[in-house]
Amino acid sequence: MTELLTESDVVIVGGGPAGLAAAIAARRRGLSVTVADAATMPIDKACGEGLMPEGIEALNQLGVAPGAEESFAFGGIRFIDGDLIAQAHFDGAMGVGMRRTVLHRLLAQRARDLGVAIHWRTPVRWISADGVRLGDRVLRARWIIGADGQHSRVRRWAGLNPVWSSNPRVGIRMHFRRAPWTDFVEVHWHRNCQAYVTPVAADQVCVALIGNRKVPPRMTELWSSFPALADRLEGAAPIDSVRGATSVSTRLRSVVRAPVVLIGDASGSVDAITGEGLSMALRQALVLGDALADDALGRYQAAHRQITRMPRLMARLILMMDGRPTLRRTALRALAARPQLFSRLLAAHVGALAPSAVALEVAGLAGWTLLATALARFTAF
Numbered sequence: 001m002t003e004l005l006t007e008s009d010v011v012i013v014g015g016g017p018a019g020l021a022a023a024i025a026a027r028r029r030g031l032s033v034t035v036a037d038a039a040t041m042p043i044d045k046a047c048g049e050g051l052m053p054e055g056i057e058a059l060n061q062l063g064v065a066p067g068a069e070e071s072f073a074f075g076g077i078r079f080i081d082g083d084l085i086a087q088a089h090f091d092g093a094m095g096v097g098m099r100r101t102v103l104h105r106l107l108a109q110r111a112r113d114l115g116v117a118i119h120w121r122t123p124v125r126w127i128s129a130d131g132v133r134l135g136d137r138v139l140r141a142r143w144i145i146g147a148d149g150q151h152s153r154v155r156r157w158a159g160l161n162p163v164w165s166s167n168p169r170v171g172i173r174m175h176f177r178r179a180p181w182t183d184f185v186e187v188h189w190h191r192n193c194q195a196y197v198t199p200v201a202a203d204q205v206c207v208a209l210i211g212n213r214k215v216p217p218r219m220t221e222l223w224s225s226f227p228a229l230a231d232r233l234e235g236a237a238p239i240d241s242v243r244g245a246t247s248v249s250t251r252l253r254s255v256v257r258a259p260v261v262l263i264g265d266a267s268g269s270v271d272a273i274t275g276e277g278l279s280m281a282l283r284q285a286l287v288l289g290d291a292l293a294d295d296a297l298g299r300y301q302a303a304h305r306q307i308t309r310m311p312r313l314m315a316r317l318i319l320m321m322d323g324r325p326t327l328r329r330t331a332l333r334a335l336a337a338r339p340q341l342f343s344r345l346l347a348a349h350v351g352a353l354a355p356s357a358v359a360l361e362v363a364g365l366a367g368w369t370l371l372a373t374a375l376a377r378f379t380a381f
């Protein structure tokens with residue numbers, strides 16, 4: 001016999017960053033919200049742990065502000081390929097690096113303070129027209145939010161499957177005890193993989209390696225394939241063991257099929273190398289909270305498309321450089337010689353500038369035909 005557990009305006013499946021951010025946003029608009037997650041807090045996950053400036057702005061709007069002692073502000077991105085270095089600052093804004101466990105604790109605390117009911121160690125096994133089923137109990141809901149990550153079952157149950165997926169890549173991460181040597185997030189390129197380094201506290205850096213699934217990256221490659229990085233990390237003690245996850249870009253035609261709405265990786269993801277997954281989820285949450293309260297989910301669908309557009313383009317451009325060393329070095333040489341163009345690309349990346357404003361400049365560069373074509377095709381999309 002089915003027992004009615006309770007009723008809630010919104011039930012959220014998944015209490016990761018996207019689910020908790022959506023819970024906060026909906027609760028702030030006066031809706032009653034319940035979250036169920038199979039894991040328990042604080043949830044850790046393999047991640048580069050960088051939040052782009054627009055993600056930090058969204059986090060602050062949700063009422064969450066990481067303290068200086070458990071985060072580290074970064075001012076831009078630096079690409080390194082052997083002797084080539086190209087770097088650019090964000091235009092005045094700052095991104096923030098912080099451990100996933102810190103982000104999760106802060107989001108969960110804020111959600112609880114607002115009165116969100118959170119059930120940890122509670123896997124959702126099925127959803128139905130009645131609501132969400134937790135074991136033999138049913139949680140009635142007007143809206144069901146699928147925030148259950150890349151392999152979302154809610155997405156499958158609602159029939160909102162991706163219309164496109166990239167080849168999966170593999171990401172691993174590890175933390176090292178040492179003071180950050182720069183306020184840039186560094187992306188080091190190698191033939192088979194990229195290593196990227198995010199400062200996450202005054203005495204800690206997060207190193208993530210991302211590469212092909214056929215030749216999965218191993219942490220030992222840090223010392224053999226990335227000599228500049230190995231020098232920086234010499235003598236730095238590892239803080240934890242290696243944690244891994246797959247990284248894939250997926251695109252959905254629609255993220256809404258009432259009563260189900262998708263958010264975060266469940267609603268379409270971009271390759272980890274963009275460092276945009278968390279920021280997209282936080283921005284989506286802000287729009288979703290308002291759309292639910294105003295009963296205007298069409299608005300969420302449209303804003304979702306807008307939010308994911310630029311990160312998807314950047315994922316495509318960056319991955320085009322993966323496995324094409326000549327193109328990559330041509331591109332990096334051009335960016336190194338034109339730091340202002342790199343700054344403008346970065347501004348487009350974080351949504352401060354329209355991509356069409358940079359496409360023409362990129363098209364004018366010798367050897368950039370491939371990238372420019374992708375940019376032009378995408379801006380017309």
Ligand SMILES: Cc1cc2nc3c(=O)[nH]c(=O)nc-3n(C[C@H](O)[C@H](O)[C@H](O)COP(=O)(O)OP(=O)(O)OC[C@H]3O[C@@H](n4cnc5c(N)ncnc54)[C@H](O)[C@@H]3O)c2cc1C
Pocket residue numbers: 013014015016017018019036037038039043045046047048049050051052122123124125147148149150153170171172173208210245246247263264265266269272273274275276277278279281
């Ligand atoms: C190697 C790597 C590096 C990355 N680096 C960055 C970066 O630097 N910056 C950035 O912004 N993004 C980065 N990302 C992307 C980022 O990790 C994701 O975009 C982000 O985790 C998405 O959050 P989410 O809440 O949608 O999903 P998740 O974090 O996957 O959370 C989903 C939650 O749903 C729960 N769940 C799943 N199924 C059920 C169920 N049936 N019932 C109940 N609960 C369920 C899970 O327990 C989990 O807690 C990286 C990703 C990878 C793989």
